[in-house]
Amino acid sequence: MSVTVRVPAKVNVQLAVGAPRPDGFHDLANVFLAVGLYDEVTVTPADALTVTCSGPDAAQVPLDTGNLAARAAIALAERHGITPDVHIHISKDIPVAGGMAGGSADAAAALVACDALWATGATRDELLAICAELGSDVPFSLVGGAALGIGRGEQLTAIDVGGTFHWVFAVADGGLSTPAVYGEFDRLTAGTDVPAPEASPALLDALHTGSTDVLAKALSNDLQPAALSLRPSLADTLAAGTGAGALAALVSGSGPTTAFLAADAEAARRIADTLRASGTCRTARVAVSPAPGATIV
Ligand code: ATP
Numbered sequence: 001m002s003v004t005v006r007v008p009a010k011v012n013v014q015l016a017v018g019a020p021r022p023d024g025f026h027d028l029a030n031v032f033l034a035v036g037l038y039d040e041v042t043v044t045p046a047d048a049l050t051v052t053c054s055g056p057d058a059a060q061v062p063l064d065t066g067n068l069a070a071r072a073a074i075a076l077a078e079r080h081g082i083t084p085d086v087h088i089h090i091s092k093d094i095p096v097a098g099g100m101a102g103g104s105a106d107a108a109a110a111l112v113a114c115d116a117l118w119a120t121g122a123t124r125d126e127l128l129a130i131c132a133e134l135g136s137d138v139p140f141s142l143v144g145g146a147a148l149g150i151g152r153g154e155q156l157t158a159i160d161v162g163g164t165f166h167w168v169f170a171v172a173d174g175g176l177s178t179p180a181v182y183g184e185f186d187r188l189t190a191g192t193d194v195p196a197p198e199a200s201p202a203l204l205d206a207l208h209t210g211s212t213d214v215l216a217k218a219l220s221n222d223l224q225p226a227a228l229s230l231r232p233s234l235a236d237t238l239a240a241g242t243g244a245g246a247l248a249a250l251v252s253g254s255g256p257t258t259a260f261l262a263a264d265a266e267a268a269r270r271i272a273d274t275l276r277a278s279g280t281c282r283t284a285r286v287a288v289s290p291a292p293g294a295t296i297v
Contacts, residue, residue, distance in 0.1 A: 002044035003116045007109035007141055008034040008291035009100040011167065011252050011259045013207070013215065016197035017222040020186055029197035030153040031204070032137075034144040034291040035167055039094050039102060041069055041109035043117050046087035049073060055092035060175070068103040068134060069110035075130050076111055080120045088113075095285075097175020099227075099253030101137040108141035108294045116296055128156075144293025146207055148199050161290045163210020165261065166268040168246065170237050170281035172256035176230060181254035184226035197222075216247035216261050227255035234258060237280040244274035262286075 010032045018027035051070050053061040065071060069088050077084035088110055094102035108131055115122050122130075131138035136152040146159040206215035228234050228251070237258045238249040245267055246260035258281070262268035268286045275284035 003113040004042040005109040005113040007105040007294040009037040009094040015221045018197045019194040028153045029199045030149040032140040033146045033289045035287040035289040036291040040091040042089045043086045043113040051088045053090040057096040060096040068107035072107040072110040095171045098257035099255045104137035105141040112294045168260040168271045170258045176256045178254040224251040227251045240278040240280045244271040
């Protein structure tokens with residue numbers, strides 16, 4: 001018997017970053033939107049914990065206990081006195097190290113899959129608590145849809161979304177390390193007065209009403225200057241997408257994936273074609289949002 005869970009990628013439609021805290025983390029106002037690019041995680045009983053991965057970026061995914069999906073299985077097993085003897089297979093479609101929370105998605109998916117396989121009877125709150133221990137973006141991968149995350153981004157409040165948004169994601173060659181991007185943020189903002197992060201009312205309103213035009217004007221990412229500083233060529237990608245008719249363009253999370261909001265599905269296809277031909281990215285993907293969180297298939 002095996003259990004397969006499908007889990008979406010995310011884009012941060014707002015990422016407001018505060019000054020570094022004494023523990024090194026940053027307070028955030030992080031508005032997550034799940035997008036319809038999915039990994040599928042399958043868990044099957046086995047003699048020992050093993051991980052395999054398939055997909056175009058599979059070679060970049062660790063197959064040891066550094067894999068977040070394996071860590072999720074171990075965390076759930078420990079709580080329930082179970083030995084985590086499962087084979088975890090990740091069918092990976094979410095770009096790796098792209099700022100789209102692919103590893104976090106796999107962790108949430110593995111948790112839901114193992115929970116079903118082992119029939120632990122864990123409550124949703126218990127699963128969310130394990131997610132928060134695994135990483136700041138993991139709880140959102142479990143719930144999907146749209147949500148405001150405060151604290152390190154893990155304290156979630158769901159947001160109702162009133163429409164469908166059409167996106168294009170330009171996938172860059174190579175990843176950017178999230179800690180390195182926060183380090184660059186600290187360097188760029190050193191000696192300045194970094195305001196406390198707050199969710200933008202205009203952005204929340206755009207999500208509620210489903211207005212693409214209002215959302216386009218309200219998108220923001222405080223990590224974008226840091227990502228551009230570490231990877232200046234991303235400015236060319238952003239310009240290529242805007243030139244192709246995107247209503248707005250921004251770096252997704254810590255990058256280097258860039259996100260483009262399109263007026264409709266047809267515009268998204270056109271922007272993706274132009275980006276692929278531009279030579280400024282490895283590939284471009286279209287996706288709609290919101291998307292459901294980790295779901296057993
Ligand atoms: P975030 O948006 O949450 O900052 P990301 O999308 O930038 O994350 P991930 O794809 O999650 O980045 O990968 C970051 C690193 O995590 C990878 O370079 C890889 O070494 C490691 N990793 C651990 N588990 C996984 C996994 N299941 N899938 C992908 N990467 C993983």
